[in-house]
Amino acid sequence: APEINEALSLLQHRGQDAAGIVTCGPGGRFYQCKANGMVRDVFDANSLARLRGSMGVGHVRYPTAGSSNHAEAQPFYVNSPYGIVFAHNGNLINTTELRAFLDAEAHRHINTDSDSELLLNIFANNLQATGKFRINEEDIFTAIQGLMKQAKGGYTCVAMLAGFGIIAFRDPNGIRPLGLCSRNSPDAGSATASSSGTSSPAVGHGKDYCFTSESVVGDALGFDEFEDVKPGEAIIITRHQVSRRVLVDQSAYEFAPDIFEYVYFARPDSVMDGISVYRSRIAMGDRLAVTVRKTLRARMETIDVVIPVPDTSRVAALQVAQSLGVPYREGFVKNRYVGRTFIMPGQSVRRKNVRRKLNAMAMEFKGRNVLLVDDSIVRGTTSREIIQMAREAGAKKVVMASCAPAIRYSNVYGIDMPSRHELVAHGRTEEEVASHIHADLVIYQTLPDLVESVQECMTTVQIKRFDTAVFDGDYVTGGVDEAYLSSLESLRSDNAKLKTAASRISQPAGAAPTSGSGGTALVVGPPGEGAGDGKMAAPPAMQASYVATSGRENTNGNGLILPGGGERGGKDDEEDDGAPTTCQGPMNGADDLALHNGWSR
Ligand SMILES: O=P(O)(O)OC[C@H]1O[C@H](OP(=O)(O)OP(=O)(O)O)[C@H](O)[C@@H]1O
Numbered sequence: 001a002p003e004i005n006e007a008l009s010l011l012q013h014r015g016q017d018a019a020g021i022v023t024c025g026p027g028g029r030f031y032q033c034k035a036n037g038m039v040r041d042v043f044d045a046n047s048l049a050r051l052r053g054s055m056g057v058g059h060v061r062y063p064t065a066g067s068s069n070h071a072e073a074q075p076f077y078v079n080s081p082y083g084i085v086f087a088h089n090g091n092l093i094n095t096t097e098l099r100a101f102l103d104a105e106a107h108r109h110i111n112t113d114s115d116s117e118l119l120l121n122i123f124a125n126n127l128q129a130t131g132k133f134r135i136n137e138e139d140i141f142t143a144i145q146g147l148m149k150q151a152k153g154g155y156t157c158v159a160m161l162a163g164f165g166i167i168a169f170r171d172p173n174g175i176r177p178l179g180l181c182s183r184n185s186p187d188a189g190s191a192t193a194s195s196s197g198t199s200s201p202a203v204g205h206g207k208d209y210c211f212t213s214e215s216v217v218g219d220a221l222g223f224d225e226f227e228d229v230k231p232g233e234a235i236i237i238t239r240h241q242v243s244r245r246v247l248v249d250q251s252a253y254e255f256a257p258d259i260f261e262y263v264y265f266a267r268p269d270s271v272m273d274g275i276s277v278y279r280s281r282i283a284m285g286d287r288l289a290v291t292v293r294k295t296l297r298a299r300m301e302t303i304d305v306v307i308p309v310p311d312t313s314r315v316a317a318l319q320v321a322q323s324l325g326v327p328y329r330e331g332f333v334k335n336r337y338v339g340r341t342f343i344m345p346g347q348s349v350r351r352k353n354v355r356r357k358l359n360a361m362a363m364e365f366k367g368r369n370v371l372l373v374d375d376s377i378v379r380g381t382t383s384r385e386i387i388q389m390a391r392e393a394g395a396k397k398v399v400m401a402s403c404a405p406a407i408r409y410s411n412v413y414g415i416d417m418p419s420r421h422e423l424v425a426h427g428r429t430e431e432e433v434a435s436h437i438h439a440d441l442v443i444y445q446t447l448p449d450l451v452e453s454v455q456e457c458m459t460t461v462q463i464k465r466f467d468t469a470v471f472d473g474d475y476v477t478g479g480v481d482e483a484y485l486s487s488l489e490s491l492r493s494d495n496a497k498l499k500t501a502a503s504r505i506s507q508p509a510g511a512a513p514t515s516g517s518g519g520t521a522l523v524v525g526p527p528g529e530g531a532g533d534g535k536m537a538a539p540p541a542m543q544a545s546y547v548a549t550s551g552r553e554n555t556n557g558n559g560l561i562l563p564g565g566g567e568r569g570g571k572d573d574e575e576d577d578g579a580p581t582t583c584q585g586p587m588n589g590a591d592d593l594a595l596h597n598g599w600s601r
């Protein structure tokens with residue numbers, strides 16, 4: 001758990017709404033801690049100490065479906081079959097169909113609006129269909145293969161079967177990223193990776209394994225080997241072996257990773273599908289500089305200084321300045337304690353936080369023609385605010401340059417841009433965008449330049465296509481039509497979210513639905529019995545998780561762990577009575593959630 005916690009803090013930029021860890025300890029019992037909030041708010045030494053076991057799954061959530069309700073915090077859990085814990089990054093586009101299937105045919109109760117809960121239940125239903133008392137890898141591959149036919153959209157998932165092992169898979173188009181890291185375990189163990197066949201017998205020292213959305217986790221936690229999970233591939237790690245298989249006909253699917261990971265979402269020090277995010281941002285800066293130079297020349301304009309919009313655009317902005325031969329200045333200073341504004345839920349909270357986050361240093365702006373460089377202009381929230389700040393600081397002219405082309409279409413695969421009408425460039429020309437954000441001029445990277453910037457940095461795999469739907473409206477999975485986009489807008493536009501939040505606030509505190517079919521009753525047992533190959537206890541030397549694992553088992557806690565006043569500092573030993581601890585902490589009522597997210601009542 002401490003390592004998973006560390007890993008989640010390295011992935012914090014991918015989700016700030018909720019965080020969770022579930023571990024699997026002796027007897028195949030799951031131990032859970034999850035709540036709304038940043039990683040540092042959700043876990044403390046006490047709660048981590050109670051998360052026992054040598055394998056686990058962690059998640060940081062950035063909602064792209066449902067709401068910010070704590071009931072949708074991940075990982076999710078279902079008790080049947082076998083006891084499954086599940087975490088998902090991405091977004092599904094056929095949730096209506098999946099929900100109807102789970103209700104009418106699978107007879108599975110879905111308790112939240114989360115697409116991830118649906119995906120878990122599809123997986124569980126497919127495992128159930130094997131009808132087996134003990135399942136094996138073949139059964140799991142079959143279940144995931146079925147899921148890949150049923151679920152549409154972007155998904156990377158990590159599941160944990162009680163007492164059996166960790167299972168990870170990536171959608172057939174590889175839209176969302178997923179990597180597998182490994183290192184030699186300090187303890188002797190029995191599992192070893194197989195690169196070719198479907199499984200390999202135990203040999204030599206044991207390894208620790210870690211599935212992660214970004215390679216930075218492996219670097220920071222001392223995992224010396226890293227490989228990307230292939231599109232449509234599933235990997236199963238048990239105490240005995242690593243089994244892997246590509247479950248789709250690869251010729252039927254185009255590999256199309258989301259290019260927005262490189263533009264904005266991922267950390268610069270990560271390498272995804274063999275492409276350094278940092279290097280790709282440098283290349284974006286180089287190409288953007290060419291367009292900026294051409295545009296300024298054509299208009300006979302000059303700029304005096306290049307100023308980045310911290311943080312993401314820094315790498316590219318420095319490159320733009322160097323290419324143009326213009327000074328680079330950090331004109332905005334970022335308050336490091338305010339998170340990413342783009343992934344905050346709701347426009348008013350985003351707008352307020354741009355001001356809280358950035359402060360302009362007047363002397364860098366005064367009397368100058370300023371070129372502001374940002375990675376992307378999405379809703380225009382940031383640009384509008386900072387352009388005004390630049391003018392207030394005395395800038396003569398403000399030109400805004402974006403490393404990404406104009407964003408005119410919804411993202412439906414895991415970046416929360418559901419509503420076209422909220423996008424500042426939707427239905428607007430570049431001149432109209434400039435006037436809307438009060439810039440003297442807006443200069444966008446061209447789409448071919450963006451794609452080439454990323455392709456230029458390819459090392460291991462040749463990627464012919466990226467998901468660029470937010471720029472060109474071409475959705476790689478198909479199935480995204482006007483009817484779908486309109487219904488998505490009506491569900492997930494900022495206005496729709498505000499209405500949902502308002503109705504939740506009017507509910508009594510704690511009236512939120514429970515998460516997963518298992519609700520909060522996560523302790524499963526009885527000890528000594530379990531699923532899969534019948535080896536219940538998590539293997540001591542094999543460690544695997546979504547993000548990271550701990551080689552050492554925590555010894556001073558057990559039972560269901562949830563943070564907050566109700567549990568922290570409470571009784572230590574619930575194993576005997578098996579009673580789940582209820583969660584009454586300050587972050588778990590609907591009222592408190594609203595406060596936590598900064599919404600005003
Ligand atoms: O047009 P908008 O809707 O405002 O979205 C785009 C902005 O949001 C992001 O900043 P954010 O503060 O999230 O993250 P960063 O500090 O990592 O760049 C991004 O870097 C842009 O500045």
Ligand SMILES: NC(=O)CC[C@H](N)C(=O)O
Nearest residue numbers: 062063064065088089090
């Ligand atoms: N950012 C994500 O990966 C979101 C996962 C899932 N769609 C949710 O809303 O919880």
